[in-house]
Amino acid sequence: MLRSCTAGLRSIWALRGRREGAPRLSMDLQPARRLFSTEKVIHKDWALPNPSWSKDLKLLFDQFMKKCEDGSWERLPSYKRRSTQESEDFKTYFLGSALQTQSLWKKAQLFTRGFEDGLGFEYVIFKNNDEKRTVCLFQGGPYLQGVPGLLHGGAMATMIDIALGSCTGGAVMTANLNINFKRPVPLCSVVVINSQLDKLEGRKLFLSCNVRSVDEKTLYSEATGLFIKLDPEKSST
Numbered sequence: 001m002l003r004s005c006t007a008g009l010r011s012i013w014a015l016r017g018r019r020e021g022a023p024r025l026s027m028d029l030q031p032a033r034r035l036f037s038t039e040k041v042i043h044k045d046w047a048l049p050n051p052s053w054s055k056d057l058k059l060l061f062d063q064f065m066k067k068c069e070d071g072s073w074e075r076l077p078s079y080k081r082r083s084t085q086e087s088e089d090f091k092t093y094f095l096g097s098a099l100q101t102q103s104l105w106k107k108a109q110l111f112t113r114g115f116e117d118g119l120g121f122e123y124v125i126f127k128n129n130d131e132k133r134t135v136c137l138f139q140g141g142p143y144l145q146g147v148p149g150l151l152h153g154g155a156m157a158t159m160i161d162i163a164l165g166s167c168t169g170g171a172v173m174t175a176n177l178n179i180n181f182k183r184p185v186p187l188c189s190v191v192v193i194n195s196q197l198d199k200l201e202g203r204k205l206f207l208s209c210n211v212r213s214v215d216e217k218t219l220y221s222e223a224t225g226l227f228i229k230l231d232p233e234k235s236s237t
């Protein structure tokens with residue numbers, strides 16, 4: 001574990017050097033790392049490999065990218081900010097929220113994407129629409145420490161929430177999340193979160209997931225979640 005952490009940190013230090021004025025890596029210019037512009041803001045897709053990704057994470061990523069070739073799986077892109085339309089959907093729902101009237105709305109971003117490469121949440125989600133399930137590959141960096149050397153349970157809960165949410169699609173809110181933490185997750189290790197939609201009942205989506213090591217031998221956590229499709233007729237505030 002220490003070895004993978006050291007390797008990760010080495011990449012991070014290398015990156016820091018780059019950020020102090022050095023030109024960006026050529027990887028940033030690859031077509032897969034698509035950049036597009038909306039409202040003059042550049043949105044970068046963060047669910048793509050960067051130099052902090054461990055060998056395990058890259059290997060799994062490549063395996064799932066292969067599965068995407070026949071269209072049965074798709075990689076979900078991930079942005080710091082939601083698209084204009086998605087934001088509008090949520091904004092309408094949260095009429096009266098403090099952000100409505102403040103310029104802070106423009107600064108809001110998904111907190112899992114607010115860390116420098118390798119320090120926080122490194123993840124990518126693949127979705128199988130026919131089977132109504134997703135696989136999230138997650139490497140929790142050194143800033144997500146709880147007990148020394150271990151991933152904070154709250155960080156794990158965050159990823160579980162996002163992984164389950166990715167199985168829903170559309171505008172939903174987490175209403176209930178139940179997690180059994182069975183084994184501690186070593187910091188900087190890679191885990192695989194397998195999520196599935198178990199039941200749909202009106203606006204209620206019941207989901208479950210498990211979190212395992214890459215070799216599948218260790219079951220770290222199991223969780224269930226209830227997500228509610230937002231009712232456009234209602235406002236939460």
Ligand SMILES: CCCCC/C=C\C/C=C\C/C=C\C/C=C\CCCC(=O)SCCNC(=O)CCNC(=O)[C@H](O)C(C)(C)COP(=O)(O)OP(=O)(O)OC[C@H]1O[C@@H](n2cnc3c(N)ncnc32)[C@H](O)[C@@H]1OP(=O)(O)O
Binds near residue numbers: 165168170173234236
């Ligand atoms: C979450 C993913 C979102 C988007 C997914 C999109 C793409 C996925 C791609 C990648 C993922 C990327 C990003 C994901 C990003 C972030 C994830 C963040 C998720 C969160 O961080 S999210 C914050 C924490 N979350 C809250 O802050 C919720 C506070 N809450 C409320 O806002 C309301 O509470 C609400 C809206 C939940 C419901 O309110 P409402 O008024 O619309 O509906 P109502 O109360 O009528 O309930 C309707 C039926 O659900 C039953 N029901 C409700 N709650 C229940 C409970 N707890 N237990 C058992 N049953 C429950 C009722 O009993 C009724 O059941 P019935 O119809 O049978 O009577």
